Amino acid sequence: MKIEAVKAEHEARIMLMPNVVGIGVGEKAGKSVITIFVTRKVSKLSLQSHEIIPKVLEGYETDVEEIGAVAAQL
DSSP: OOHHHHHHHHHHHHHTSTTEEEEEEEEETTEEEEEEEESSOOOGGGSOGGGSOOSEETTEEEEEEEOOOOOOOO
């Protein structure tokens, strides 16, 4: 399955996780990854197991990027 299809398949569930504000496809170390944007990174110890972003989704690595609060630019 292509990375865009994997992202689309998991997007709704991931967007419900704490601090998640976006999801996209990016690159890390020359490889395509599924990038999850969060307002702030938190320790796995402070999350419940179902709130932890998986390291891999259907063979594609994930990359969590802290971007702060997101607001519309007017």
